[in-house]
Amino acid sequence: MKNTAFNIVSIRNDFPILNSKVNGKQLVYLDNAATTQTPKVVIDSLVSYYSKINANIHRGAHYLSQKATEAYEQARKKFQKHFNAKSSNEIIFTSGTTHSINLVANGFVNLLKSGDEIIVSHLEHHSNIVPWQMLCEKTGATMRVIPMNEKGELIFSEYEKLLSNKTKVVFVNHVSNALGTINPIKEIIRKAHKFGSAVLIDGAQALPHFKVDVIDLDVDFYVGSAHKLYGPTGVGILYGKEKWLNKIPPYQGGGEMIDEVTFEKTTYAKLPNKFEAGTPNIGGVIASGVAIDYINKIGFENIAKREIELLDYATKKLLEIDEIKIYGNSSNKTSVISFNIGSIHPYDIGSIIDNEGIAVRTGHHCAQPIMDYFNISGTIRISLSFYNTIEEIDSLINSIMVAKKMLS
Amino acid sequence: MTIEEIQNEIISEFDMFNDWIEKYEYIIDLGKSLPVIKTQYKTQENIIRGCQSKVWLYAENIDNKLIFTADSDAIITKGIIAILIRTFSNQSAEEIINAKTDFVEKIGLKEHLSQTRANGLSSMIKQIKLYAVAYSNK
Ligand SMILES: Cc1ncc(COP(=O)(O)O)c(C=O)c1O
Numbered sequence: 378m379k380n381t382a383f384n385i386v387s388i389r390n391d392f393p394i395l396n397s398k399v400n401g402k403q404l405v406y407l408d409n410a411a412t413t414q415t416p417k418v419v420i421d422s423l424v425s426y427y428s429k430i431n432a433n434i435h436r437g438a439h440y441l442s443q444k445a446t447e448a449y450e451q452a453r454k455k456f457q458k459h460f461n462a463k464s465s466n467e468i469i470f471t472s473g474t475t476h477s478i479n480l481v482a483n484g485f486v487n488l489l490k491s492g493d494e495i496i497v498s499h500l501e502h503h504s505n506i507v508p509w510q511m512l513c514e515k516t517g518a519t520m521r522v523i524p525m526n527e528k529g530e531l532i533f534s535e536y537e538k539l540l541s542n543k544t545k546v547v548f549v550n551h552v553s554n555a556l557g558t559i560n561p562i563k564e565i566i567r568k569a570h571k572f573g574s575a576v577l578i579d580g581a582q583a584l585p586h587f588k589v590d591v592i593d594l595d596v597d598f599y600v601g602s603a604h605k606l607y608g609p610t611g612v613g614i615l616y617g618k619e620k621w622l623n624k625i626p627p628y629q630g631g632g633e634m635i636d637e638v639t640f641e642k643t644t645y646a647k648l649p650n651k652f653e654a655g656t657p658n659i660g661g662v663i664a665s666g667v668a669i670d671y672i673n674k675i676g677f678e679n680i681a682k683r684e685i686e687l688l689d690y691a692t693k694k695l696l697e698i699d700e701i702k703i704y705g706n707s708s709n710k711t712s713v714i715s716f717n718i719g720s721i722h723p724y725d726i727g728s729i730i731d732n733e734g735i736a737v738r739t740g741h742h743c744a745q746p747i748m749d750y751f752n753i754s755g756t757i758r759i760s761l762s763f764y765n766t767i768e769e770i771d772s773l774i775n776s777i778m779v780a781k782k783m784l785s
Numbered sequence: 786m787t788i789e790e791i792q793n794e795i796i797s798e799f800d801m802f803n804d805w806i807e808k809y810e811y812i813i814d815l816g817k818s819l820p821v822i823k824t825q826y827k828t829q830e831n832i833i834r835g836c837q838s839k840v841w842l843y844a845e846n847i848d849n850k851l852i853f854t855a856d857s858d859a860i861i862t863k864g865i866i867a868i869l870i871r872t873f874s875n876q877s878a879e880e881i882i883n884a885k886t887d888f889v890e891k892i893g894l895k896e897h898l899s900q901t902r903a904n905g906l907s908s909m910i911k912q913i914k915l916y917a918v919a920y921s922n923k
Binding site: 400721722724725728729732739740754755779783784 | 805806809810813837838839858859860861862898902
């Protein structure tokens, strides 16, 4: 059973896109925090779904509909198992992290009142800020912010001071997309629960790097996107404790989420259908289940080992560049490096190395509060996956040197 | 020179370059020679939207010619706006309004610009034309 040998050649062959050329150059894909590439087994599963069992689920009595329903529900079971959730009723499929967060934030509209407080962290992606601001506008609740330090870490003692009996929800990411910082979510959750507050963890940037155990974390809501998890776009995951999912109202109305409909009153379906109005992304959900199988087969221990190696090497090489400044220096971070070189605009470097086939992200990474903290307009961000190589990091460094020379 | 003559001049300059690196180096040089906007005009309302880098553009009417000045925090963006200013500055509003803008494709720039930068370029041209329209109505 043991298959721990990490064979990079065969792994790279699993990802057709990694062999492509862009701008006449070999693609070097270092933007994995934006979206991860898709292994062939996942692509095949999409093709197979549409070629063999495409049908609407939970509705038809016919053969295909049953096949599609079984495959869809089996994907739900895979996520339940992956998260160690108690019941598959606790796994809701959405269209992405953003959708999952909006679903939960909307669920609190009737649970909050003026004077209540909700707590966000300084390290959040805009999609874990804006839906909650909208909630505050609707309810009169106030948003408090956990501050960060120079290293890009949350200041835990300040968090403790913000908590009180007024706190109703705390929402923090597991890993910062802009800096890679891994937040101490287990402790954050434990403290919030002492005040009876619910906690939502945005796991978009954590899921590709570690296995999450929702029971061990005792988290109320945990959300993520399949496209950052080697799955297809258009599929999101929402784990919610059953008691919370029963408590909050449905987000969208429509087919599939009802029990009985008359013009006088509709009663809602039970979990998980209550939150899955309309026809979901059936093929995408099934393929996301295949992605979960794929990464579990590689193994999270192997992934962590490989990514730490790449992170250490890239950090060391980057630090050899004159005038480089790396943002986010927590000792506890994922394989993400955000940096600037001297006063060169990140976008200039990004554009030049793009011509060399190198894909990185530049800008504020949908995390403007972090950029404001460092008083910069943006950074260059590389985010490494287990399928990246030392040679690719060398190409990155060479291209940056070319860009730096051109720009200074 | 007319706008068209200037555009042809720019096209032939870019024709001399063999690869994108030379083109970029030239653009970066142009960026350094951009007629820079006065600080008092570097305001929120003179910022062009649609650019990943910040771009400020200002126009004034001197003897019935529009004079453009600009700035950006990114040097490549500065170079691109310098090309546009060289083309459109010191021309009458009417000529700017009627000018063709396909020289941008002809210098082969778009294929080396990321989509966001290409969008930014379109926003800059649009803003230049809007200034011309505004002044021609005065
Ligand atoms: C931490 C974090 N939260 C939320 C999101 C939004 O995810 P999606 O666009 O898939 O909804 C992202 C994507 O970049 C992210 O990194």
